[in-house]
Amino acid sequence: MTNTTATDTVQINRVYIRATPERVWEAITSPEWNGKYGYGAPAKYDLRPGGKYEAYATEEMKAYDPNLGDICVDGEVLEADPPRKLVQTWRMCMDQGTKEEGFTRLTWEIESSFDGVCKLTVTHELSGAPKLAELVSGALERTGAGGGWSFVLSDLKSLVETGAPLAG
Template identity: 40%
Template sequence: MDDVFRALADPTRRSLLDELFKEDGQTLSALEARLPMTRFGVMKHLKLLEEAGLVVARRQGREKRHFLNAVPIQLIYDRWVSKYAAPWAATLSELKHQLEDRTMEKVFEIYIKTTPERLWEAIINKEMRAKYTFGLQVSSDWTPGSRYEGLGGGQPSSDFVAGSVIVEGENLEVDPPRRLVQSFRAMWSDDVKREGTSRVTWEIEQIKDSCRLTVTHDELRENANPELYGGWPMVLSGLKTLLETGGLLTTPGSLMYAPDQAGGG
């Protein structure tokens, strides 16, 4: 977290994050046009933000686009803010992003001190997953083309109605313990049902004694309801806490999916 605090200490880097918050997935040229500095200066600040995990860069054709990664900010919140906040503040939400094909893509990245095999197990194991998704029971045979379904009521403290379908979809690619691609249809409210089907990709890469987990939520409708994707930072920080400490986050699960709480998903 020292790298995160150092990155946030500079006002120019905070301005870059503000610009990505307003419009996610911008190119270097677009960001350069918004700041009173040279292209080299913008590149230097973006590199430091990437090293701190606050920005994730992705190549799309000939362009390199930059995405705000809210997970490190969520981890800071979990450690220093959430236990004092009452009520718990909603996570970063309503990140607006417009691509040429008029869809949105959100990228979230986190480092977890574990093995790829253990991380994969935490993603597909019903009991383990319920611990960091606030009781959501996800069932599947985890083969390519198979269906999966997430039901509420997996924990006594779950905010979901027991047995209700919360999410559903198809396992498009299954490559353990490296990559899982799923279609994603949210069912927890009428608003998100109307958003239709999007796609979630889990990618695991071993980095020395840790794993880099990247979750990409794409094929989202332009200006999609932020309930669909805003809860990923909380889910991933809960997964990190579970695997590294065996403990659970105490942040309320209702913030992920409740229709009256913008920013969960």
């Protein structure tokens, strides 16, 4: 993992996963997979430029925040090159402050590395979104807000390699 700070306007996280690029791509883009790791919000992608991206709030999220709507993160697909690259906009809708910061840019890059291992690099461009930058950096973990991209990618790695998320 690459270390990031809450003040970084571009945060880069990297993880190595013993899996094929196709399997990692599926874990990112398929709601059957992406709802099993991270914060458990299944997400749907329309994998074409201009296509919609939506991550759906779970019942647990809604119980924690009764004002939360059905969509917790939304955006648009800018580029999809399976199984190598996905570029999208990304907006956190779970609280008004991060929602008002607007859309940020998120790039997923998957590369074969060595002996059946893939390198997954997530680049999150957060200019103009300081609240979101702090949240996704993991700086608010001690408050119960979660470990940001480091946690999400660690959980994805665990699920793909073992079939079970970190806290399952």
